[in-house]
Amino acid sequence: xxxxxxxxxxxxxxRASRDRREAxxxxxxxxxxxxxxxxxxxxxxxxxxxxxxxKICRALDLDRSAVYERDSADQPVRATxxxxxxxxxAFPPNYDPEKLVQKSTQLVMSGKMxxxxxxxxxxxxxxxxxxxVAKYGPKASAAIPMWAGGRVIxxxxxxxFRSTREWSPAxxxxxxxxxxxxxxxxxxxxxxxxxxxxxxxLRVASxxxxxxxxxxxxxxxxxxxxGAILSNLGGxxxxxSQGNPQPAMALEAVNSAIDxxxxxxxxxxxxxxxxxxxxxxxxxxxxxxxxxxxAKLTAGEAAVRRISVxxxxxxxxxxxxxxxxxxxxxxxxxVMNAFDAIADANTDQRGVTVKVAPEKTGWVAxxxxxxxxxxxxxxxxxxFEPFVTTKSEGMxxxxxxxxxxxxxxxxxxxxSPNPDHGTTFTxxxxxxxxxxAGASRRLG
Numbered sequence: 001x002x003x004x005x006x007x008x009x010x011x012x013x014x015r016a017s018r019d020r021r022e023a024x025x026x027x028x029x030x031x032x033x034x035x036x037x038x039x040x041x042x043x044x045x046x047x048x049x050x051x052x053x054x055k056i057c058r059a060l061d062l063d064r065s066a067v068y069e070r071d072s073a074d075q076p077v078r079a080t081x082x083x084x085x086x087x088x089x090a091f092p093p094n095y096d097p098e099k100l101v102q103k104s105t106q107l108v109m110s111g112k113m114x115x116x117x118x119x120x121x122x123x124x125x126x127x128x129x130x131x132x133v134a135k136y137g138p139k140a141s142a143a144i145p146m147w148a149g150g151r152v153i154x155x156x157x158x159x160x161f162r163s164t165r166e167w168s169p170a171x172x173x174x175x176x177x178x179x180x181x182x183x184x185x186x187x188x189x190x191x192x193x194x195x196x197x198x199x200x201x202l203r204v205a206s207x208x209x210x211x212x213x214x215x216x217x218x219x220x221x222x223x224x225x226x227g228a229i230l231s232n233l234g235g236x237x238x239x240x241s242q243g244n245p246q247p248a249m250a251l252e253a254v255n256s257a258i259d260x261x262x263x264x265x266x267x268x269x270x271x272x273x274x275x276x277x278x279x280x281x282x283x284x285x286x287x288x289x290x291x292x293x294x295a296k297l298t299a300g301e302a303a304v305r306r307i308s309v310x311x312x313x314x315x316x317x318x319x320x321x322x323x324x325x326x327x328x329x330x331x332x333x334x335v336m337n338a339f340d341a342i343a344d345a346n347t348d349q350r351g352v353t354v355k356v357a358p359e360k361t362g363w364v365a366x367x368x369x370x371x372x373x374x375x376x377x378x379x380x381x382x383x384f385e386p387f388v389t390t391k392s393e394g395m396x397x398x399x400x401x402x403x404x405x406x407x408x409x410x411x412x413x414x415x416s417p418n419p420d421h422g423t424t425f426t427x428x429x430x431x432x433x434x435x436x437a438g439a440s441r442r443l444g
Contacts, residue, residue, distance in 0.1 A: 148183035284432035341372025
Protein backbone atom coordinates (compact mmCIF):
# COMPACT_ATOMS: atom_id res chain seq x y z
CA UNK A 1 0.00 0.00 0.00
CA UNK A 2 2.81 2.34 0.85
CA UNK A 3 4.50 1.83 -2.53
CA UNK A 4 1.14 2.24 -4.30
CA UNK A 5 0.55 5.57 -2.55
CA UNK A 6 4.06 6.82 -3.31
CA UNK A 7 3.90 6.01 -7.03
CA UNK A 8 1.05 8.42 -7.97
CA UNK A 9 2.80 11.23 -6.08
CA UNK A 10 6.00 10.58 -8.00
CA UNK A 11 4.11 10.55 -11.30
CA UNK A 12 2.35 13.78 -10.43
CA UNK A 13 5.60 15.40 -9.38
CA UNK A 14 7.32 14.29 -12.57
CA ARG A 15 4.45 15.58 -14.68
CA ALA A 16 4.47 18.92 -12.84
CA SER A 17 8.22 19.19 -13.39
CA ARG A 18 7.81 18.52 -17.12
CA ASP A 19 5.04 21.11 -17.32
CA ARG A 20 7.22 23.73 -15.63
CA ARG A 21 10.14 23.02 -17.98
CA GLU A 22 7.86 23.15 -21.02
CA ALA A 23 6.29 26.43 -19.89
CA UNK A 24 9.74 27.90 -19.21
CA UNK A 25 11.02 26.90 -22.65
CA UNK A 26 7.92 28.25 -24.32
CA UNK A 27 8.20 31.52 -22.39
CA UNK A 28 11.44 32.29 -24.22
CA UNK A 29 9.73 31.54 -27.54
CA UNK A 30 6.94 33.97 -26.66
CA UNK A 31 9.59 36.60 -25.92
CA UNK A 32 11.04 36.11 -29.39
CA UNK A 33 7.53 36.25 -30.85
CA UNK A 34 6.88 39.55 -29.07
CA UNK A 35 10.03 41.10 -30.58
CA UNK A 36 9.18 39.73 -34.03
CA UNK A 37 5.60 41.08 -33.98
CA UNK A 38 6.84 44.50 -32.83
CA UNK A 39 9.27 44.97 -35.70
CA UNK A 40 7.46 43.27 -38.59
CA UNK A 41 6.08 45.71 -41.20
CA UNK A 42 2.30 45.79 -41.51
CA UNK A 43 2.34 44.28 -44.99
CA UNK A 44 4.32 41.26 -43.72
CA UNK A 45 2.22 40.51 -40.62
CA UNK A 46 0.27 37.68 -42.27
CA UNK A 47 3.39 35.87 -43.44
CA UNK A 48 5.01 36.30 -40.02
CA UNK A 49 1.98 34.90 -38.18
CA UNK A 50 1.97 31.73 -40.27
CA UNK A 51 5.70 31.37 -39.70
CA UNK A 52 5.20 31.59 -35.93
CA UNK A 53 2.27 29.19 -35.92
CA UNK A 54 4.70 26.62 -37.25
CA LYS A 55 7.35 27.50 -34.65
CA ILE A 56 4.84 27.18 -31.83
CA CYS A 57 3.54 23.85 -33.05
CA ARG A 58 7.02 22.40 -33.47
CA ALA A 59 8.08 23.66 -30.04
CA LEU A 60 5.03 22.07 -28.38
CA ASP A 61 4.96 18.95 -30.60
CA LEU A 62 1.57 19.89 -32.06
CA ASP A 63 0.23 19.00 -35.49
CA ARG A 64 -2.08 21.76 -36.65
CA SER A 65 -2.98 25.34 -35.81
CA ALA A 66 -5.03 28.21 -37.19
CA VAL A 67 -5.90 31.82 -36.58
CA TYR A 68 -9.47 33.01 -37.10
CA GLU A 69 -10.62 36.59 -37.53
CA ARG A 70 -13.91 38.49 -37.45
CA ASP A 71 -13.98 42.00 -38.92
CA SER A 72 -17.07 43.03 -36.95
CA ALA A 73 -19.84 41.54 -34.83
CA ASP A 74 -22.10 41.05 -37.84
CA GLN A 75 -19.35 39.43 -39.96
CA PRO A 76 -18.58 35.67 -40.04
CA VAL A 77 -15.57 34.12 -38.35
CA ARG A 78 -13.11 32.89 -40.96
CA ALA A 79 -9.77 31.08 -40.90
CA THR A 80 -7.08 33.50 -42.11
CA UNK A 81 -3.82 31.74 -41.18
CA UNK A 82 -3.04 28.02 -40.91
CA UNK A 83 -0.14 25.65 -40.32
CA UNK A 84 -0.25 21.85 -40.71
CA UNK A 85 2.49 19.36 -40.03
CA UNK A 86 3.43 17.38 -43.19
CA UNK A 87 1.32 14.26 -43.76
CA UNK A 88 -1.41 15.40 -41.39
CA UNK A 89 -4.98 16.30 -42.38
CA ALA A 90 -5.52 19.87 -43.47
CA PHE A 91 -8.53 21.91 -42.48
CA PRO A 92 -11.80 20.77 -44.07
CA PRO A 93 -12.57 22.54 -47.36
CA ASN A 94 -14.80 25.61 -46.98
CA TYR A 95 -14.34 25.34 -43.24
CA ASP A 96 -16.95 27.46 -41.46
CA PRO A 97 -16.50 27.20 -37.67
CA GLU A 98 -19.80 28.95 -36.93
CA LYS A 99 -21.69 26.24 -38.81
CA LEU A 100 -19.65 23.19 -37.82
CA VAL A 101 -19.01 24.10 -34.18
CA GLN A 102 -21.41 26.94 -33.51
CA LYS A 103 -21.59 26.67 -29.74
CA SER A 104 -17.84 26.27 -29.39
CA THR A 105 -17.22 29.26 -31.64
CA GLN A 106 -19.64 31.41 -29.65
CA LEU A 107 -17.94 30.34 -26.43
CA VAL A 108 -14.44 31.24 -27.62
CA MET A 109 -15.58 34.49 -29.28
CA SER A 110 -17.12 35.50 -25.96
CA GLY A 111 -13.61 35.47 -24.51
CA LYS A 112 -13.34 31.99 -22.97
CA MET A 113 -10.94 29.16 -23.74
CA UNK A 114 -12.08 25.74 -24.93
CA UNK A 115 -9.45 23.18 -24.01
CA UNK A 116 -9.40 19.39 -23.84
CA UNK A 117 -6.56 16.92 -23.26
CA UNK A 118 -8.68 14.00 -24.49
CA UNK A 119 -11.90 13.95 -26.56
CA UNK A 120 -13.73 12.52 -23.55
CA UNK A 121 -13.22 15.86 -21.77
CA UNK A 122 -15.44 17.73 -24.24
CA UNK A 123 -18.58 18.69 -22.26
CA UNK A 124 -21.70 16.66 -23.04
CA UNK A 125 -23.67 19.87 -23.62
CA UNK A 126 -21.34 20.67 -26.54
CA UNK A 127 -22.36 17.97 -29.03
CA UNK A 128 -21.23 19.87 -32.14
CA UNK A 129 -17.66 19.86 -30.87
CA UNK A 130 -17.90 16.15 -30.09
CA UNK A 131 -19.13 15.44 -33.63
CA UNK A 132 -16.43 17.62 -35.15
CA VAL A 133 -13.66 15.90 -33.18
CA ALA A 134 -15.04 12.44 -33.93
CA LYS A 135 -15.13 13.21 -37.66
CA TYR A 136 -11.92 15.19 -38.12
CA GLY A 137 -9.89 13.83 -35.25
CA PRO A 138 -7.71 16.04 -33.02
CA LYS A 139 -7.08 14.10 -29.81
CA ALA A 140 -6.16 17.23 -27.88
CA SER A 141 -6.95 20.84 -28.63
CA ALA A 142 -6.78 24.36 -27.22
CA ALA A 143 -8.94 27.12 -28.71
CA ILE A 144 -7.95 30.54 -27.34
CA PRO A 145 -9.71 33.90 -27.87
CA MET A 146 -7.63 36.55 -29.66
CA TRP A 147 -7.84 39.91 -27.94
CA ALA A 148 -6.88 43.29 -29.37
CA GLY A 149 -7.79 46.75 -28.14
CA GLY A 150 -10.00 45.41 -25.35
CA ARG A 151 -12.16 43.23 -27.59
CA VAL A 152 -12.08 39.75 -29.08
CA ILE A 153 -11.29 39.99 -32.79
CA UNK A 154 -10.86 36.27 -33.41
CA UNK A 155 -9.26 33.14 -32.00
CA UNK A 156 -6.42 30.67 -32.44
CA UNK A 157 -6.59 26.90 -32.22
CA UNK A 158 -3.82 24.38 -31.57
CA UNK A 159 -4.35 20.64 -32.01
CA UNK A 160 -2.55 17.33 -31.67
CA PHE A 161 -3.68 14.31 -33.72
CA ARG A 162 -1.13 11.62 -32.81
CA SER A 163 -1.96 11.39 -29.14
CA THR A 164 -3.52 13.18 -26.24
CA ARG A 165 -1.62 15.84 -24.33
CA GLU A 166 -1.94 17.87 -21.17
CA TRP A 167 -2.25 21.67 -21.15
CA SER A 168 -0.83 23.10 -17.94
CA PRO A 169 -2.23 26.43 -16.68
CA ALA A 170 1.21 28.04 -17.13
CA UNK A 171 1.42 26.84 -20.74
CA UNK A 172 -2.09 28.08 -21.49
CA UNK A 173 -1.16 31.48 -20.08
CA UNK A 174 1.83 31.64 -22.43
CA UNK A 175 -0.30 30.50 -25.38
CA UNK A 176 -2.87 33.17 -24.55
CA UNK A 177 -0.09 35.78 -24.53
CA UNK A 178 1.16 34.56 -27.93
CA UNK A 179 -2.35 34.78 -29.37
CA UNK A 180 -2.75 38.28 -27.95
CA UNK A 181 0.48 39.25 -29.72
CA UNK A 182 -1.04 37.94 -32.95
CA UNK A 183 -4.13 40.06 -32.28
CA UNK A 184 -2.11 43.23 -31.69
CA UNK A 185 -0.17 42.70 -34.90
CA UNK A 186 -3.36 42.06 -36.88
CA UNK A 187 -4.98 45.17 -35.39
CA UNK A 188 -1.93 47.24 -36.36
CA UNK A 189 -2.05 45.80 -39.87
CA UNK A 190 -5.76 46.61 -40.16
CA UNK A 191 -5.19 50.15 -38.86
CA UNK A 192 -2.37 50.82 -41.32
CA UNK A 193 -4.43 49.31 -44.14
CA UNK A 194 -7.31 51.62 -43.24
CA UNK A 195 -4.95 54.60 -43.08
CA UNK A 196 -3.52 53.74 -46.50
CA UNK A 197 -7.04 53.44 -47.87
CA UNK A 198 -7.93 56.89 -46.51
CA UNK A 199 -4.70 58.33 -47.91
CA UNK A 200 -5.48 56.78 -51.27
CA UNK A 201 -8.94 58.33 -51.21
CA LEU A 202 -7.44 61.70 -50.30
CA ARG A 203 -4.88 61.42 -53.11
CA VAL A 204 -7.63 60.56 -55.57
CA ALA A 205 -9.74 63.47 -54.31
CA SER A 206 -6.71 65.77 -54.52
CA UNK A 207 -5.98 64.65 -58.09
CA UNK A 208 -9.60 65.19 -59.02
CA UNK A 209 -9.45 68.68 -57.53
CA UNK A 210 -6.22 69.44 -59.37
CA UNK A 211 -7.64 68.14 -62.64
CA UNK A 212 -10.80 70.17 -62.04
CA UNK A 213 -8.71 73.28 -61.55
CA UNK A 214 -6.59 72.53 -64.60
CA UNK A 215 -9.68 71.95 -66.72
CA UNK A 216 -11.24 75.16 -65.39
CA UNK A 217 -8.04 77.08 -66.10
CA UNK A 218 -7.75 75.59 -69.58
CA UNK A 219 -11.40 76.35 -70.30
CA UNK A 220 -10.90 79.90 -69.10
CA UNK A 221 -7.86 80.41 -71.29
CA UNK A 222 -9.45 78.85 -74.36
CA UNK A 223 -12.78 80.57 -73.88
CA UNK A 224 -11.13 83.98 -74.06
CA UNK A 225 -9.72 83.62 -77.61
CA UNK A 226 -12.79 81.64 -78.65
CA GLY A 227 -14.98 84.49 -77.42
CA ALA A 228 -12.88 86.96 -79.38
CA ILE A 229 -13.12 84.74 -82.48
CA LEU A 230 -16.89 84.59 -82.10
CA SER A 231 -17.10 88.34 -81.69
CA ASN A 232 -14.91 89.00 -84.74
CA LEU A 233 -16.80 86.53 -86.93
CA GLY A 234 -20.08 88.01 -85.76
CA GLY A 235 -18.87 91.40 -86.89
CA UNK A 236 -17.82 89.99 -90.25
CA UNK A 237 -21.23 88.37 -90.64
CA UNK A 238 -22.96 91.69 -89.99
CA UNK A 239 -20.73 93.45 -92.51
CA UNK A 240 -21.41 90.78 -95.10
CA SER A 241 -25.15 91.04 -94.52
CA GLN A 242 -24.82 94.76 -95.27
CA GLY A 243 -22.91 94.16 -98.48
CA ASN A 244 -19.56 94.63 -96.71
CA PRO A 245 -19.44 98.45 -96.77
CA GLN A 246 -16.18 98.44 -94.77
CA PRO A 247 -13.84 95.82 -96.26
CA ALA A 248 -10.85 97.03 -94.22
CA MET A 249 -12.76 96.47 -90.98
CA ALA A 250 -13.87 93.02 -92.17
CA LEU A 251 -10.27 92.10 -93.06
CA GLU A 252 -9.05 93.26 -89.64
CA ALA A 253 -11.73 91.15 -87.93
CA VAL A 254 -10.78 88.08 -89.98
CA ASN A 255 -7.08 88.55 -89.21
CA SER A 256 -7.86 88.94 -85.51
CA ALA A 257 -9.89 85.73 -85.63
CA ILE A 258 -6.97 83.96 -87.29
CA ASP A 259 -4.58 85.21 -84.59
CA UNK A 260 -6.92 84.09 -81.81
CA UNK A 261 -7.29 80.68 -83.45
CA UNK A 262 -3.51 80.31 -83.49
CA UNK A 263 -3.38 81.35 -79.84
CA UNK A 264 -5.96 78.70 -78.93
CA UNK A 265 -3.97 76.04 -80.74
CA UNK A 266 -0.81 77.19 -78.97
CA UNK A 267 -2.49 76.94 -75.57
CA UNK A 268 -3.55 73.35 -76.29
CA UNK A 269 -0.07 72.50 -77.54
CA UNK A 270 1.55 73.89 -74.40
CA UNK A 271 -0.85 71.99 -72.14
CA UNK A 272 -0.04 68.75 -73.96
CA UNK A 273 3.67 69.50 -73.72
CA UNK A 274 3.34 70.14 -69.98
CA UNK A 275 1.88 66.67 -69.39
CA UNK A 276 4.60 65.12 -71.54
CA UNK A 277 7.24 66.71 -69.29
CA UNK A 278 8.80 68.52 -72.23
CA UNK A 279 11.16 71.39 -71.47
CA UNK A 280 9.78 74.62 -72.89
CA UNK A 281 12.08 76.79 -74.97
CA UNK A 282 12.48 80.18 -73.31
CA UNK A 283 13.15 83.17 -75.54
CA UNK A 284 13.53 86.93 -75.24
CA UNK A 285 10.05 88.45 -74.80
CA UNK A 286 8.90 92.05 -74.96
CA UNK A 287 7.18 92.41 -71.60
CA UNK A 288 5.09 95.43 -72.67
CA UNK A 289 3.66 93.51 -75.63
CA UNK A 290 2.95 90.50 -73.43
CA UNK A 291 1.05 92.57 -70.88
CA UNK A 292 -0.75 94.33 -73.70
CA UNK A 293 -1.98 90.95 -74.96
CA UNK A 294 -3.34 90.14 -71.50
CA ALA A 295 -5.04 93.54 -71.39
CA LYS A 296 -6.75 92.74 -74.70
CA LEU A 297 -7.83 89.34 -73.42
CA THR A 298 -9.38 90.86 -70.31
CA ALA A 299 -10.79 94.00 -71.92
CA GLY A 300 -14.28 92.55 -72.20
CA GLU A 301 -14.28 91.37 -68.58
CA ALA A 302 -12.94 94.73 -67.40
CA ALA A 303 -15.69 96.56 -69.29
CA VAL A 304 -18.43 94.38 -67.82
CA ARG A 305 -17.10 94.91 -64.30
CA ARG A 306 -16.44 98.62 -64.92
CA ILE A 307 -12.73 98.29 -64.05
CA SER A 308 -10.01 100.42 -65.63
CA VAL A 309 -6.67 98.80 -66.46
CA UNK A 310 -3.46 100.86 -66.65
CA UNK A 311 -0.08 99.63 -67.93
CA UNK A 312 3.17 101.28 -66.83
CA UNK A 313 6.42 99.88 -68.25
CA UNK A 314 9.78 101.44 -67.36
CA UNK A 315 12.01 101.45 -69.29
CA UNK A 316 10.11 101.12 -72.55
CA UNK A 317 10.81 98.03 -74.60
CA UNK A 318 12.18 96.04 -71.64
CA UNK A 319 12.72 92.40 -72.66
CA UNK A 320 12.84 89.35 -70.41
CA UNK A 321 13.68 85.66 -70.79
CA UNK A 322 10.73 83.32 -70.55
CA UNK A 323 7.96 81.24 -72.07
CA UNK A 324 5.32 83.51 -73.59
CA UNK A 325 2.26 81.39 -72.84
CA UNK A 326 3.33 80.61 -69.27
CA UNK A 327 4.10 84.24 -68.47
CA UNK A 328 0.82 85.35 -70.01
CA UNK A 329 -0.83 82.83 -67.70
CA UNK A 330 0.91 84.43 -64.70
CA UNK A 331 -0.18 87.96 -65.57
CA UNK A 332 -3.65 86.77 -66.52
CA UNK A 333 -4.10 84.95 -63.18
CA UNK A 334 -3.03 88.02 -61.20
CA VAL A 335 -5.19 90.41 -63.24
CA MET A 336 -8.29 88.21 -62.89
CA ASN A 337 -7.61 87.89 -59.14
CA ALA A 338 -7.39 91.69 -58.99
CA PHE A 339 -10.77 91.96 -60.76
CA ASP A 340 -12.29 89.55 -58.22
CA ALA A 341 -10.80 91.51 -55.30
CA ILE A 342 -12.35 94.74 -56.57
CA ALA A 343 -15.70 93.06 -57.14
CA ASP A 344 -15.68 91.65 -53.61
CA ALA A 345 -14.79 95.06 -52.14
CA ASN A 346 -17.77 96.78 -53.76
CA THR A 347 -15.83 100.05 -53.96
CA ASP A 348 -16.11 103.08 -56.24
CA GLN A 349 -12.35 103.01 -56.84
CA ARG A 350 -12.17 100.32 -59.50
CA GLY A 351 -8.69 100.28 -61.01
CA VAL A 352 -5.93 97.79 -61.72
CA THR A 353 -2.41 98.86 -62.60
CA VAL A 354 0.20 96.58 -64.14
CA LYS A 355 3.71 97.91 -63.69
CA VAL A 356 7.12 96.79 -64.93
CA ALA A 357 10.24 98.30 -63.38
CA PRO A 358 13.86 97.30 -62.66
CA GLU A 359 14.07 95.22 -59.50
CA LYS A 360 17.84 94.73 -59.31
CA THR A 361 20.67 94.22 -61.74
CA GLY A 362 19.60 91.70 -64.36
CA TRP A 363 16.00 91.48 -63.14
CA VAL A 364 12.69 93.27 -63.59
CA ALA A 365 9.64 93.24 -61.35
CA UNK A 366 6.13 92.85 -62.73
CA UNK A 367 3.46 94.14 -60.32
CA UNK A 368 -0.32 93.92 -60.43
CA UNK A 369 -1.91 96.44 -58.09
CA UNK A 370 -5.64 96.46 -57.27
CA UNK A 371 -7.97 98.72 -55.31
CA UNK A 372 -9.79 95.90 -53.59
CA UNK A 373 -10.37 95.15 -49.91
CA UNK A 374 -6.99 93.54 -49.33
CA UNK A 375 -5.97 90.05 -48.24
CA UNK A 376 -7.71 88.26 -45.39
CA UNK A 377 -5.14 88.21 -42.54
CA UNK A 378 -5.97 84.56 -41.78
CA UNK A 379 -4.53 83.46 -45.14
CA UNK A 380 -2.03 86.23 -45.81
CA UNK A 381 0.96 84.05 -44.93
CA UNK A 382 -0.35 81.02 -46.85
CA UNK A 383 -1.45 82.53 -50.14
CA PHE A 384 0.86 80.41 -52.26
CA GLU A 385 0.09 77.11 -50.54
CA PRO A 386 -2.14 74.55 -52.30
CA PHE A 387 -5.91 74.74 -51.72
CA VAL A 388 -5.71 78.08 -49.86
CA THR A 389 -8.27 80.51 -51.26
CA THR A 390 -10.45 83.45 -50.23
CA LYS A 391 -12.97 82.77 -52.99
CA SER A 392 -16.15 80.89 -52.17
CA GLU A 393 -15.82 78.81 -55.35
CA GLY A 394 -12.04 78.89 -55.68
CA MET A 395 -9.87 75.79 -55.69
CA UNK A 396 -6.83 77.51 -54.20
CA UNK A 397 -4.47 76.51 -57.01
CA UNK A 398 -4.22 79.66 -59.17
CA UNK A 399 -1.49 81.33 -57.11
CA UNK A 400 0.25 77.99 -56.63
CA UNK A 401 0.46 77.56 -60.41
CA UNK A 402 1.61 81.17 -60.79
CA UNK A 403 4.36 80.69 -58.22
CA UNK A 404 5.44 77.45 -59.91
CA UNK A 405 5.79 79.22 -63.27
CA UNK A 406 7.66 82.17 -61.79
CA UNK A 407 10.08 79.92 -59.90
CA UNK A 408 10.67 77.81 -63.03
CA UNK A 409 11.87 81.08 -64.62
CA UNK A 410 14.25 81.66 -61.70
CA UNK A 411 12.16 84.42 -60.14
CA UNK A 412 10.14 84.84 -56.97
CA UNK A 413 6.66 86.14 -56.15
CA UNK A 414 5.15 87.89 -53.15
CA UNK A 415 2.16 89.95 -52.05
CA SER A 416 2.12 93.19 -50.09
CA PRO A 417 -0.71 95.45 -48.86
CA ASN A 418 -1.07 98.87 -50.46
CA PRO A 419 -0.73 101.95 -48.24
CA ASP A 420 -4.38 102.97 -48.72
CA HIS A 421 -6.33 99.89 -49.83
CA GLY A 422 -5.93 96.83 -51.97
CA THR A 423 -2.99 94.52 -52.61
CA THR A 424 -0.01 94.39 -54.95
CA PHE A 425 1.31 91.07 -56.25
CA THR A 426 4.86 91.23 -57.60
CA UNK A 427 7.03 88.68 -59.37
CA UNK A 428 10.51 88.95 -60.84
CA UNK A 429 11.89 87.83 -64.20
CA UNK A 430 15.42 87.75 -65.63
CA UNK A 431 16.29 90.44 -68.16
CA UNK A 432 17.24 89.20 -71.63
CA UNK A 433 20.87 89.77 -72.56
CA UNK A 434 21.23 92.29 -75.40
CA UNK A 435 22.73 89.70 -77.76
CA UNK A 436 19.84 87.27 -77.18
CA ALA A 437 17.25 90.02 -77.36
CA GLY A 438 18.67 91.23 -80.67
CA ALA A 439 18.63 87.70 -82.09
CA SER A 440 15.01 87.26 -81.03
CA ARG A 441 13.99 90.50 -82.72
CA ARG A 442 15.75 89.46 -85.97
CA LEU A 443 14.11 86.04 -85.88
CA GLY A 444 10.73 87.58 -85.12
